[in-house]
Amino acid sequence: MLHLLWVLSARTRYFLRRNMPTNVLLDLIRTRRGLKWGLPAMLLAGPYLLAASACTSLIAHGGPGWLNLLVFLCVWNALKFLVMGPVSLILLIRVRVREALAARRNTPANGKAELTS
Known part of the structure; x- marks a missing residue:
């Protein structure tokens, strides 16, 4: 019985994760290309709160x-959208720092690019 509930819960979560528009949008924002859209996506919270108020x-x-x-x-x-804004900003900063460190590791000490054949 517990296993059946577990499987039903997991399948419901995966269905909602793949098919609900807000979850799809948040998954797109979590990608490397989408991180810059996290703060503007916070503006989508306004219409949702307006609809809730109505x-x-x-x-x-x-x-x-x-x-x-x-x-x-x-x-x-x-x-979800209000939280995703600051989270995406933190993730973007972390990715940019990692990219800068990787670029620094690949650059020689004298600052000139080496030619390899």
């Missing part, structure tokens, strides 16, 4: 209870 006011004025799920989903996605 759903909350609809619920307060007698709207259906299932809108609470939309509020949760919007707030969750907004938090």
Whole structure:
């Protein structure tokens, strides 16, 4: 029984990771080419929070209870994008430092490139 729950949980996670638009976008941001888009992606949190606010006011004025799920989903996605901005900046700095160290290791001590045949 526990194994079945474990497998079901893992398959659900992999399905959501591959197919949900925000997860796909965050995976693209985590690549080397996408790290520079982490801070601008934080701006996507605004529309999500606006949608959550609109759903909350609809619920307060007698709207259906299932809108609470939309509020949760919007707030969750907004938090993912808000966190990804600083994380991508840290990852970008770390990658640039590694690239600079690798370039420095490949350059000879006198600063001139060696010709190898």
